[in-house]
Amino acid sequence: MIDQVPLTHILFLSTALFFIGAYGFLTRRNMITMLMSVELILNSVNINLVAFNRYLHPNIDGVIFTLFIITIAAAEAAVAIAIIISLYRKINSIDPEQVDELKF
């Protein structure tokens, strides 16, 4: 059964996923791949919530929170991609370094 794998192993997995996502967000120079890193970070949070719910909490609150996070992540990804596409039309590039129109 599930208690053969301790909770800390799942938390190690989600920690590793979070920092892989953070590394990608800091090093990528392309807005779409930065968005992909943000998705990894959000998913690591979801894994944490679901694992805590499974191991420690005999209720479904963690699952409901995960559902809300998935919904908001979908909305966020859609808005981000709309911004990326309209930016690409304007400056013909999606490198965040070249977006400096608002720079004073």
Added chain:
Amino acid sequence: MTAYQIWFYIIASMILGGALLAVTARKIFRAAIALLVSLIGIAALYYWMHYEFIAAVQTIVYVGGIVVLIIFSIFLTHNPGHTIEEPVSIREAFAFTGCFAGFAFVFSLLNRYSFEQTGDALNHTMQVADVGRALLSTGNGSYLLPFEAVSLLLLAAMVGCIVIAIKIRTHK
């Protein structure tokens, strides 16, 4: 080692391998496919924890929605076979050091703290009817107000996307 443990480590290596490839691959399309592998692995992890409903939601929304959206936007903004620019090396070194230090810190914290497993939590099974009841009822432990707020947020995001990305033709 039982089959249950072996499945967990297979799923974990699938998630982490996909994620590593997604943040380091030099071809953007390859990175998107690696992200797909990682997200399917996360759905498998939910399935492994006996949360079948949330695994289905993860598959539908992430694998069927967000990754397809990302692939579409790659096709709209890149030539096929485009290679991504190398990261700035000083920034890459700093990011790697920071992320590794953060991981080591959290790892040591988690190692020191043992979570007490509660027996009745492990035997608790989730019915999909419970989710529906929690989302659509008022009172203690129910989420009707956030549910309605999220539906408004989705509507606002949808309208906002159309407004941002629409191309207005001007007649001359």
